Amino acid sequence: MSKLTDSPAWRALAAHRGEIAASRITDLFASDPRRATRCSVEFGELFLDYSRHLVTPETLRRLIALAEQADVSGWIRRMFAGEPINHTENRPALHMALRSDRGSFPENADVMPQVREALARMRSMVGQARSGGLRGATGKPVQCVVNLGIGGSDLGPRMACRALRAYDDARSRSRGERRLDVRFVANVDPRDLDAALEGLDPQTTFFIVASKTFTTAETLDNARRARSWLEAGLQGRPSAGADAGSHFFAVTASPARAEQFGIPTERIFPIWDWVGGRFSLWSAVGLPIALSIGMEGFDALLEGARDMDAHFHTAPLERNMPVILALLSTWYVNFAAAQTHAVIPYAEDLGDLPAYLQQLEMESNGKRVDRDGREVDYATAPVIWGASGTPSQHSFHQLLHQGTHLVPVDFILVAGGRGRDMLATNALAQAAALTRGSASPEAYRALPGNRPSSTIILERLSPEALGQLLAMYEHKVFVQGVIWNINSFDQWGVELGKTLARALLPALQGEAFPADADPATRALVERIRRMR
Numbered sequence: 001m002s003k004l005t006d007s008p009a010w011r012a013l014a015a016h017r018g019e020i021a022a023s024r025i026t027d028l029f030a031s032d033p034r035r036a037t038r039c040s041v042e043f044g045e046l047f048l049d050y051s052r053h054l055v056t057p058e059t060l061r062r063l064i065a066l067a068e069q070a071d072v073s074g075w076i077r078r079m080f081a082g083e084p085i086n087h088t089e090n091r092p093a094l095h096m097a098l099r100s101d102r103g104s105f106p107e108n109a110d111v112m113p114q115v116r117e118a119l120a121r122m123r124s125m126v127g128q129a130r131s132g133g134l135r136g137a138t139g140k141p142v143q144c145v146v147n148l149g150i151g152g153s154d155l156g157p158r159m160a161c162r163a164l165r166a167y168d169d170a171r172s173r174s175r176g177e178r179r180l181d182v183r184f185v186a187n188v189d190p191r192d193l194d195a196a197l198e199g200l201d202p203q204t205t206f207f208i209v210a211s212k213t214f215t216t217a218e219t220l221d222n223a224r225r226a227r228s229w230l231e232a233g234l235q236g237r238p239s240a241g242a243d244a245g246s247h248f249f250a251v252t253a254s255p256a257r258a259e260q261f262g263i264p265t266e267r268i269f270p271i272w273d274w275v276g277g278r279f280s281l282w283s284a285v286g287l288p289i290a291l292s293i294g295m296e297g298f299d300a301l302l303e304g305a306r307d308m309d310a311h312f313h314t315a316p317l318e319r320n321m322p323v324i325l326a327l328l329s330t331w332y333v334n335f336a337a338a339q340t341h342a343v344i345p346y347a348e349d350l351g352d353l354p355a356y357l358q359q360l361e362m363e364s365n366g367k368r369v370d371r372d373g374r375e376v377d378y379a380t381a382p383v384i385w386g387a388s389g390t391p392s393q394h395s396f397h398q399l400l401h402q403g404t405h406l407v408p409v410d411f412i413l414v415a416g417g418r419g420r421d422m423l424a425t426n427a428l429a430q431a432a433a434l435t436r437g438s439a440s441p442e443a444y445r446a447l448p449g450n451r452p453s454s455t456i457i458l459e460r461l462s463p464e465a466l467g468q469l470l471a472m473y474e475h476k477v478f479v480q481g482v483i484w485n486i487n488s489f490d491q492w493g494v495e496l497g498k499t500l501a502r503a504l505l506p507a508l509q510g511e512a513f514p515a516d517a518d519p520a521t522r523a524l525v526e527r528i529r530r531m532r
């Protein structure tokens with residue numbers, strides 16, 4: 001038994017789960033007319049309703065006791081103080097600095113001068129690009145920017161650009177700035193880049209190579225192919241004194257590698273080892289967002305996240321949004337054997353949120369060894385999945401209502417904006433149907449109900465609200481990691497696959513197999529060769 005599963009708070013929760021196993025959420029509402037308001041928290045532009053969970057006031061007390069036992073408040077302080085909480089890489093996790101407005105942060109290792117300098121460079125590049133001052137090799141102004149990146153160098157900015165595609169910033173428009181066409185390429189499948197480049201003019205197309213390490217095979221392969229596309233497209237055209245290299249920017253913590261690739265020093269934006277890839281959209285990795293909505297919009301996104309940081313840092317545990325979400329998830333994962341968690345945004349523009357949260361939660365907390373190097377004897381991150389409602393209702397909601405799995409759901413909806421009524425009513429109806437279920441003489445028609453969900457309402461789909469929402473999920477992930485006593489900031493599990501793929505490429509191209517290739521891999525490679 002681990003220290004955690006043997007601890008008083010854990011044991012108390014396990015016993016309590018047995019006591020309330022037969023309770024129904026509908027009975028909890030019946031016995032407390034104020035449950036809906038009691039089980040809710042409001043902060044900034046967000047409202048969280050967690051009344052539709054199978055938790056009593058006693059459950060919540062015991063969950064808070066678990067958080068106290070894990071010293072969540074102490075860990076929050078340690079993270080904000082810049083302690084090297086990512087112990088396997090001996091680094092702090094300081095993504096909050098990227099949106100901080102403090103003079104210095106954190107106290108002992110001030111990183112704010114670097115952050116401010118990078119933001120100032122972003123501001124100047126974004127203003128220039130959006131007002132037509134950024135010109136390519138033939139002198140034409142940039143029209144389209146293609147982001148080449150993967151994982152954290154793709155999912156965050158891709159999701160945020162889509163989320164804010166209807167956002168119109170009057171201030172930057174009044175300065176004559178215009179929205180740029182921003183596209184994303186992540187997959188090493190050449191079809192991804194080909195499709196993104198369709199209809200584009202090499203003279204007006206720029207690329208951002210976003211890679212913290214600048215060693216990621218997919219991104220570098222795409223960058224090389226993008227350069228060839230540019231060179232071929234610019235060949236023979238009258239040059240304005242620059243070449244294909246002038247169409248590239250990089251965002252990386254390895255500027256030397258970017259320079260080696262041919263990107264000029266002044267076009268390389270920094271990111272630092274104290275920012276994890278999946279927490280990096282607030283840095284220059286967010287350039288596509290700023291190019292798309294303008295720097296004022298990007299500032300507002302940072303402001304929203306900053307507000308959530310302050311809430312997370314100071315609110316008591318029982319009123320702290322990220323803490324509440326983390327505890328509810330722990331309740332189902334560890335005491336009700338839930339293996340998955342669905343995120344269903346009722347806003348088409350938030351359609352990429354589930355994919356973004358998959359990396360955030362599963363790369364952070366998909367761990368099986370605790371901070372002391374011991375194998376855990378409890379479940380950690382659930383499988384995160386989901387898709388945009390209402391289409392999801394006509395696809396997988398059947399399983400949510402009548403399937404055999406317990407799947408807690410986050411319903412996310414937006415209060416204000418055009419055409420939101422049908423979305424809101426559908427989201428609310430789905431949550432209600434999951435809670436109450438319905439009886440029927442025919443078993444196949446009956447819905448058992450008693451299935452838990454949270455409802456998260458954004459006042460509007462603004463940069464501020466999005467910043468608050470994303471920072472809320474970031475901190476939720478951190479709190480879960482603290483409770484599970486795991487390091488949420490490394491990702492060693494992804495390395496082996498990368499190494500094996502690298503070693504296998506020559507074999508697929510007709511050369512010898514690596515000595516350690518297993519029989520199944522050998523047989524499959526040979527099969528692929530024969531099928532070509």
Ligand code: F6P
Nearest residue numbers: 151152153211212213216277494
């Ligand atoms: O392989 C996983 C990973 O390291 C992620 O953590 C990261 O976001 C992604 O690859 C991309 O890494 P990079 O920004 O260094 O190209």
